[in-house]
Amino acid sequence: xxxxxxxxxxxxxxxxxxxxxxxxxxxxxxxxxxxxxxxxxxxxxxxxxxxxxxxxxxxxxxxxxxxxxxxxxxxxxxxxxxxxxxxxxxxxxxxxxxxxxxxxxxxxxxxx
Amino acid sequence: xxxxxxxxxxxxxxxxxxxxxxxxxxxxxxxxxxxxxxxxxxxxxxxxxxxxxxxxxxxxxxxxxxxxxxxxxxxxxxxxxxxxxxxxxxxxxxxxxxxxxxxxxxxxxxxx
Numbered sequence: 353x354x355x356x357x358x359x360x361x362x363x364x365x366x367x368x369x370x371x372x373x374x375x376x377x378x379x380x381x382x383x384x385x386x387x388x389x390x391x392x393x394x395x396x397x398x399x400x401x402x403x404x405x406x407x408x409x410x411x412x413x414x415x416x417x418x419x420x421x422x423x424x425x426x427x428x429x430x431x432x433x434x435x436x437x438x439x440x441x442x443x444x445x446x447x448x449x450x451x452x453x454x455x456x457x458x459x460x461x462x463x464x
Numbered sequence: 465x466x467x468x469x470x471x472x473x474x475x476x477x478x479x480x481x482x483x484x485x486x487x488x489x490x491x492x493x494x495x496x497x498x499x500x501x502x503x504x505x506x507x508x509x510x511x512x513x514x515x516x517x518x519x520x521x522x523x524x525x526x527x528x529x530x531x532x533x534x535x536x537x538x539x540x541x542x543x544x545x546x547x548x549x550x551x552x553x554x555x556x557x558x559x560x561x562x563x564x565x566x567x568x569x570x571x572x573x574x575x576x
Binding site for chain 2: 384386394395396397398401443445447449452453455456457458460
């Protein structure tokens with residue numbers, strides 16, 4: 353069965369609004385989760401590492417004030433895309449490390 | 465130079481064919497190596513880990529050459545269901561443990 357769930361699976365929003373994506377660990381207590389982004393016809397790129405009870409660590413070039421990450425419990429990390437723009441349209445995938453790297457099913461964000 | 469580079473592809477092969485994918489990585493300190501497959505609009509799924517001694521899983525054989533920083537995947541007796549994008553993935557390990565770097569992927573289409 354699934355180890356990681358994401359919600360929503362897809363979302364369409366208007367430019368300037370904020371969108372929250374949830375990533376839940378179903379089988380593991382995840383002190384660390386990872387957020388990736390995949391643009392069309394490109395590969396996954398790590399955006400940030402979400403740490404339970406502390407600040408997320410962002411990769412170079414990822415704006416921490418735009419992509420807010422909250423990891424308040426061992427089973428939930430959220431990514432909020434603030435003031436979304438069309439260029440933020442992408443496939444957002446979370447993952448966690450258990451016996452192997454487990455990926456969520458992804459959230460497809462379209463900003464109009 | 466990209467951290468992980470793959471054959472550009474795409475590969476279009478008949479059922480039953482043998483196909484090989486190559487990948488190189490730039491970080492000599494990389495610790496773990498994987499091949500993932502990704503179906504259209506889905507999350508990546510682990511196909512196999514890659515070990516220095518080489519490893520095989522049914523029709524799939526993976527090889528790692530640390531000296532050349534080169535990884536390969538061989539698929540024998542291709543099936544229609546093998547059609548997907550194959551991602552070469554590297555984990556730097558150490559303080560970056562769990563943070564995966566993906567190649568751009570190689571598209572494989574197996575036709576009847």
